[in-house]
Amino acid sequence: MQLEQMYQEIILDHYRSPHGAGLRDPFDAESFQINPTCGDEITLRVRLDEGKVAEISHETLGCSISQASASVLTDLVVGRSVEESMRVLTAFQEMAQGRGQVEPDEDVLGDGVAFAGVARYPARVKCALLGWMAFKDAVVRVSGDVPGTAGGTSDGKDAT
Amino acid sequence: MTAVDTPAAASALDVAAVRADFPILSRTVRDGKALVYLDSGATSQRPRQVLDAEREFLEQHNAAVHRGAHQLAEEATDAYESARARIAAFVGADPASLVFTKNATEGINLVAYAMSNAATAGPDAARFTLGPGDEIVVTELEHHANLVPWQELCRRTGATLRWFEVSPDGRLDLDSDPITERTKVVAFAHQSNVLGTVLPVAELVRRARAVGALTVLDACQSVPNRPVSFTGLDVDFAAFSGHKMLGPSGVGVLYGRQDLLAAMPPFLTGGSMIEMVRMEGSTYAPPPQRFEAGVPMTSQAVGLGAAVDYLSAIGMDAVEAHEAALTGRALDALAEVPGVRVVGPTDLVDRGGVVAFVVDGVHAHDVGQVLDDRGVAVRVGHHCAWPLHRRFGVAATVRASVHVYNTPAEIDALVDGVRAAQKFFGVA
Ligand SMILES: Cc1ncc(COP(=O)(O)O)c(C=O)c1O
Numbered sequence: 001m002q003l004e005q006m007y008q009e010i011i012l013d014h015y016r017s018p019h020g021a022g023l024r025d026p027f028d029a030e031s032f033q034i035n036p037t038c039g040d041e042i043t044l045r046v047r048l049d050e051g052k053v054a055e056i057s058h059e060t061l062g063c064s065i066s067q068a069s070a071s072v073l074t075d076l077v078v079g080r081s082v083e084e085s086m087r088v089l090t091a092f093q094e095m096a097q098g099r100g101q102v103e104p105d106e107d108v109l110g111d112g113v114a115f116a117g118v119a120r121y122p123a124r125v126k127c128a129l130l131g132w133m134a135f136k137d138a139v140v141r142v143s144g145d146v147p148g149t150a151g152g153t154s155d156g157k158d159a160t
Numbered sequence: 161m162t163a164v165d166t167p168a169a170a171s172a173l174d175v176a177a178v179r180a181d182f183p184i185l186s187r188t189v190r191d192g193k194a195l196v197y198l199d200s201g202a203t204s205q206r207p208r209q210v211l212d213a214e215r216e217f218l219e220q221h222n223a224a225v226h227r228g229a230h231q232l233a234e235e236a237t238d239a240y241e242s243a244r245a246r247i248a249a250f251v252g253a254d255p256a257s258l259v260f261t262k263n264a265t266e267g268i269n270l271v272a273y274a275m276s277n278a279a280t281a282g283p284d285a286a287r288f289t290l291g292p293g294d295e296i297v298v299t300e301l302e303h304h305a306n307l308v309p310w311q312e313l314c315r316r317t318g319a320t321l322r323w324f325e326v327s328p329d330g331r332l333d334l335d336s337d338p339i340t341e342r343t344k345v346v347a348f349a350h351q352s353n354v355l356g357t358v359l360p361v362a363e364l365v366r367r368a369r370a371v372g373a374l375t376v377l378d379a380c381q382s383v384p385n386r387p388v389s390f391t392g393l394d395v396d397f398a399a400f401s402g403h404k405m406l407g408p409s410g411v412g413v414l415y416g417r418q419d420l421l422a423a424m425p426p427f428l429t430g431g432s433m434i435e436m437v438r439m440e441g442s443t444y445a446p447p448p449q450r451f452e453a454g455v456p457m458t459s460q461a462v463g464l465g466a467a468v469d470y471l472s473a474i475g476m477d478a479v480e481a482h483e484a485a486l487t488g489r490a491l492d493a494l495a496e497v498p499g500v501r502v503v504g505p506t507d508l509v510d511r512g513g514v515v516a517f518v519v520d521g522v523h524a525h526d527v528g529q530v531l532d533d534r535g536v537a538v539r540v541g542h543h544c545a546w547p548l549h550r551r552f553g554v555a556a557t558v559r560a561s562v563h564v565y566n567t568p569a570e571i572d573a574l575v576d577g578v579r580a581a582q583k584f585f586g587v588a
Contacts, residue, residue, distance in 0.1 A: 002190060002191065002533055003529070003530060003533045003584065006529065007526075007529075007584070012585075037541055038524070038525060038540065038541035038542065038555070038556050039541060039542040039546055039549060039555045039556055040525075040555055040556070041555065061555050062523065062525075062555070063523035063524070063525035063526050063556075064523060064525075064526050064585070065525070065526075121529070124525070124529070127525060
């Protein structure tokens with residue numbers, strides 16, 4: 001059955017008890033993102049402290065993949081420098097958009113590698129990226145630009 | 161034409177024979193699973209007869225229609241106009257009142273843009289002009305295709321958009337009627353692409369007409385599935401798409417009452433739609449040519465002609481009865497599954513063959529993924545009816561929709577898959 005490849009146990013665990021769920025104060029920036037194809041929404045808040053991601057909190061109205069992804073994002077970037085977190089974001093995005101051809105690096109992505117199976121389902125890639133695009137957008141709102149990434153297009157929110 | 165759910169009509173449809181006409185239905189998906197295609201509301205599959213008609217046209221008669229005096233040009237024009245005539249007969253209309261468009265979306269936009277062009281198109285077009293103080297009425301259940309063009313028309317002209325609301329059981333709330341003397345257009349779906357609800361067209365036409373407003377019917381989900389006569393319904397305009405009625409994509413139809421089309425200014429301009437062109441200015445051909453600028457889609461129109469021949473041979477009463485039986489089976493079976501809630505009417509009264517539902521504790525995307533893994537193709541999301549989903553307090557629904565080729569066993573596969581999704585996500 002292919003279903004287990006996509007819904008790996010790690011993903012289901014994060015979905016059942018998501019980290020960072022529930023909006024918290026104080027925060028430096030908030031981003032609201034929607035997936036126009038299905039109407040899923042995320043509101044994500046970021047608090048930065050001396051160049052590090054101090055806290056992420058989010059409210060996600062979406063499928064298991066988008067919820068689990070926001071949870072994994074929280075685990076992966078909190079405590080890292082903004083620049084490092086953008087490198088993780090880029091790696092996650094490359095994997096998610098890689099159609100299953102990109103071998104993910106577990107050292108960088110941790111639990112995020114569980115989303116490699118999602119990359120085989122193009123319709124679900126946006127679900128996996130929704131929280132990450134909100135994070136990127138929130139960071140831009142705080143710092144004015146995104147350190148460590150080229151260009152500014154957030155592929156998670158283009159309409160199809 | 162009588163539309164009754166008689167068993168005789170239902171048994172008139174030999175599903176096995178029908179299925180044999182659709183090559184795609186015998187393919188497998190996701191590692192060898194039989195395809196269970198329950199997404200015809202998004203786009204339907206095409207029978208061999210349609211594919212053959214397109215191929216035969218392209219292999220034997222292809223040329224630019226309405227241009228050139230050679231034999232192929234004549235044959236191509238005949239094929240194109242013959243398709244128009246047969247499609248017109250299928251929807252109870254005169255061929256001169258049928259404009260070929262790319263799809264229903266373009267048909268509705270054609271009317272909306274013609275109305276904004278009316279402001280500068282002289283006295284004949286005055287009846288189409290809109291401005292501040294005028295109102296356009298739609299409903300809360302519209303597909304974006306019959307909502308956004310009217311929002312845009314309001315923005316361009318200063319008119320105001322108003323809408324009918326939807327009641328909790330998924331019917332149009334006729335008491336929320338915003339139609340007044342200010343109303344200039346009333347645009348509404350014949351059948352909701354989410355709820356399956358069939359709207360009370362006669363009543364809406366009566367109310368619109370009482371204040372002199374034009375009616376625009378979105379017939380995307382009705383023409384493919386039941387007998388429809390635009391002249392019988394007495395609407396002013398109507399639009400539908402070929403790809404939802406066993407025909408090709410890239411072709412749709414705008415119907416307009418002939419006196420209205422005759423007075424309406426063009427939307428797209430250029431070749432084929434002119435009467436006389438000088439450097440200083442041009443005059444335009446009578447309808448329908450006035451609204452078909454450029455070389456049109458031709459093999460697609462021919463294919464759509466073949467699709468209505470195919471549907472007519474089965475009989476639209478039989479199609480309607482077949483779909484009603486499948487819809488009833490789905491509604492009954494889903495009602496037996498705890499935690500499943502149908503969004504829309506739960507009986508077959510004024511209801512067509514799309515069934516949208518939510519599963520408590522499992523997001524529609526996740527239900528759809530489990531179904532897909534079992535070969536069952538449905539649509540998940542807001543189905544281009546976002547305000548309607550908001551009205552029901554849900555971000556997304558699962559939608560199954562049927563057509564002539566679906567079987568009771570496929571409905572059972574859907575329901576089994578829904579139970580499997582509940583099990584997989586631990587909510588049952
Ligand atoms: C009710 C309704 N209206 C309009 C449309 C738009 O049709 P199309 O995309 O073919 O223009 C659809 C189909 O998606 C529909 O179901």
